[in-house]
Structures are given as C-alpha cells and as structure tokens.
Amino acid sequence: MLIKLPRPSDCKASEITPESIYFSRRTLLGAGLAGVALGALPRLGAAAEVSRYADVEGGAAPGWFSDKLVSTRWQAVTVSGEAITPFKDATHYNNFYEFGPDKGDPAANAGGLKTEPWSLVVDGEVAKPGRYALEDFIKPYQLEERIYRLRCVEAWSMVIPWLGFPLAQVLKQVEPTSKARYIRFETLEDPKSMPGQRSGFALINWPYVEGLRLDEAMNPLAILAVGMYGRELPNQNGAPLRLVVPWKYGFKSIKSIVRISLVAEQPQTTWQGLAPDEYGFYANVNPTVDHPRWTQARERRLPSGLFSPNVRDTLMFNGYADEVASLYTGLDLRKNY
Numbered sequence: 001m002l003i004k005l006p007r008p009s010d011c012k013a014s015e016i017t018p019e020s021i022y023f024s025r026r027t028l029l030g031a032g033l034a035g036v037a038l039g040a041l042p043r044l045g046a047a048a049e050v051s052r053y054a055d056v057e058g059g060a061a062p063g064w065f066s067d068k069l070v071s072t073r074w075q076a077v078t079v080s081g082e083a084i085t086p087f088k089d090a091t092h093y094n095n096f097y098e099f100g101p102d103k104g105d106p107a108a109n110a111g112g113l114k115t116e117p118w119s120l121v122v123d124g125e126v127a128k129p130g131r132y133a134l135e136d137f138i139k140p141y142q143l144e145e146r147i148y149r150l151r152c153v154e155a156w157s158m159v160i161p162w163l164g165f166p167l168a169q170v171l172k173q174v175e176p177t178s179k180a181r182y183i184r185f186e187t188l189e190d191p192k193s194m195p196g197q198r199s200g201f202a203l204i205n206w207p208y209v210e211g212l213r214l215d216e217a218m219n220p221l222a223i224l225a226v227g228m229y230g231r232e233l234p235n236q237n238g239a240p241l242r243l244v245v246p247w248k249y250g251f252k253s254i255k256s257i258v259r260i261s262l263v264a265e266q267p268q269t270t271w272q273g274l275a276p277d278e279y280g281f282y283a284n285v286n287p288t289v290d291h292p293r294w295t296q297a298r299e300r301r302l303p304s305g306l307f308s309p310n311v312r313d314t315l316m317f318n319g320y321a322d323e324v325a326s327l328y329t330g331l332d333l334r335k336n337y
C-alpha cells in the first residue's frame with residue numbers, strides 16, 4: 001500500500017497559518033486582490049551548458065556569471081539519500097512577500113524585477129566599506145555547489161542545489177571592526193517592481209531585514225547564493241544575491257540583498273518585529289520547540305499532495321547539528337527560539 005494517510009498529529013497544511021497572514025489585509029478581510037501581474041515572465045532563454053538538472057528552465061546567465069561558472073570547480077556539499085526537489089516546485093512554491101502573499105505570486109510577479117545592473121552596499125563596523133556592482137562584489141570568490149535542505153517555519157521543506165560562496169569569505173574581505181557583533185541584511189526596496197511593497201495590505205515595514213550573530217555568519221555552512229540548479233537564481237528565488245543559512249527557518253535566508261551592514265547591536269528583523277512570540281531572532285530549526293500554533297516536529301517535503309503528503313520528521317538544526325550545535329552551547333533554545 002503506497003498511499004500513506006497522515007496521522008492526526010502530522011503537520012497538515014490546512015492548520016498552518018502562512019507567515020503572510022501578518023501583513024495580508026486580503027487574508028484578514030477575505031477580499032480579492034486586484035491583478036498585480038507585472039512585466040514579463042521570468043527570463044526563459046538559451047540553455048546553459050553547465051546545467052546538470054534535467055527539468056531546469058531558466059534564464060541565460062549574464063556573461064560574467066557563466067564565465068564564472070565554467071571556470072569554477074564545483075565543490076558539491078550534498079544531502080545524501082534525499083532527492084533534490086524538482087526545479088518546478090522550487091521555483092513555483094515560494095515565499096517572497098515583496099511580490100505578494102501567495103505561494104505562486106513570486107513566480108507570477110517577479111519577472112519585472114531588474115537585477116542587472118545591481119549594486120550592493122557594505123557598511124557599518126568594517127574597515128573596508130564600499131558600494132559594489134554585483135559582478136565586482138563576487139569577483140574574488142569561487143562558486144561552490146551546496147545541496148541543502150530548506151525548512152520553512154510553515155512546516156514544509158525542500159532540497160535545493162545552490163551555487164554560492166561562503167559568507168565568511170566576504171567578512172574576511174571587508175574586515176569587521178572589534179565593535180561588530182552582528183550582521184544585518186536588507187532587501188531591495190522598489191515599490192515599482194515589487195507589488196507587495198506598494199499595496200495597501202502590507203503590514204511589513206519595508207525593506208525586509210534579516211540578521212545573524214557574527215559567529216553564525218562565519219560558520220562555513222552560511223553562504224551567499226547567486227545561483228541554483230546550475231543557473232543564476234530565478235527572480236522569485238532572490239536574484240541576484242541571497243543568503244542561505246540551512247540550519248535556520250527559511251525566513252532568515254533573505255533574498256535580493258542590496259545592503260550588508262556590520263553592527264554592534266542585534267538588528268531588528270522583519271518577522272521578529274511583526275510577531276516576536278512566534279518568530280525569534282535565532283529561528284534555528286528545532287523539532288522540540290513548537291510554533292505556538294502548530295508542531296515543528298514534522299514537515300511536508302515538497303512535492304507533497306493529499307495522497308502522498310510526504311511527511312517526515314524534522315531534524316535538529318535541520319540535520320546540521322554537527323556543524324552548528326556548538327554555536328549555541330549554553331544558550332536556552334526554548335527562550336532563544
């Protein structure tokens with residue numbers, strides 16, 4: 001019998017409130033949202049010779065990106081025995097509230113985001129602040145492939161092959177001062193191309209902000225990604241540059257970054273600011289600390305359907321305890337959720 005019915009205690013999508021409830025007046029009022037489709041569909045173009053993933057659709061990479069890919073020896077870090085999530089699911093079931101509250105909104109609406117040229121500021125407590133064109137910013141780094149689990153706080157998960165470079169290498173380059181204790185990230189603010197930022201339903205204080213403690217940011221698992229599935233990032237996945245911190249709930253992995261600041265104090269982050277009882281600063285994946293309204297002990301691994309919900313146990317630190325548990329020695333993870 002292949003059909004596995006969920007146990008009552010399993011995570012059911014219907015019982016989980018999406019993170020979007022907190023800012024979507026549409027959800028609150030149950031009213032319809034006017035059409036917000038913007039611009040063209042995500043770039044579909046020439047196949048990149050580098051892709052090893054069968055079902056990948058995606059944009060022709062800009063020159064600087066494909067040059068970098070072909071000249072790079074990929075160092076795969078792999079989740080063993082777990083299938084990579086189909087590209088279609090990874091690119092059509094997204095959270096990116098700048099483009100709307102529903103899972104399909106980012107794929108439908110992010111095509112109008114202009115990711116070239118892109119500039120990025122590094123500032124705050126660093127010896128070498130600067131403003132960079134993206135291609136200059138990534139020039140010093142080798143791209144690595146990292147196949148990581150991604151676990152959303154809403155109790156669904158995927159396995160995604162990212163292309164990126166360790167955040168620690170960037171920190172080394174910009175030289176944090178002795179006052180720097182945290183790193184703060186900011187997403188682009190551009191209501192013209194981001195319908196979620198200009199609609200009246202937003203309770204979010206844009207721009208989206210995330211942060212890490214400096215020692216977390218130095219952990220070798222933390223990367224800045226510029227690609228996935230052998231290609232540049234689709235817009236809905238956070239092009240052209242996003243954070244990936246696989247031992248934390250997905251909302252920490254901030255997309256479409258325009259500013260990286262080294263700071264002395266713990267930054268106020270978007271979800272913590274909206275609902276501090278539900279979303280903490282740490283947001284480490286933890287099956288023993290439930291969300292106030294649902295269990296975090298289990299998760300739906302996408303693709304997931306009614307008859308094959310594909311439910312599995314959630315792993316401590318999303319399965320990366322060996323690499324990161326020592327960061328939290330002596331910290332009460334029940335309080336610092």
Ligand SMILES: Nc1nc2c(c(=O)[nH]1)N[C@H]1C(S)=C(S)[C@@H](COP(=O)(O)O)O[C@H]1N2
Pocket residue numbers: 019090093094095096097098150151152153187208236237238249250251252253254255256
């Ligand atoms: N700027 C920004 N970054 C964001 C979000 C967002 O709404 N805005 N959503 C977060 C959440 S809740 C999750 S689960 C992941 C989803 O990443 P994916 O769509 O690439 O799977 O992105 C995170 N990064």
Ligand SMILES: [Mo]
Pocket residue numbers: 019095152153154249250251
């Ligand atoms: Mo999420």
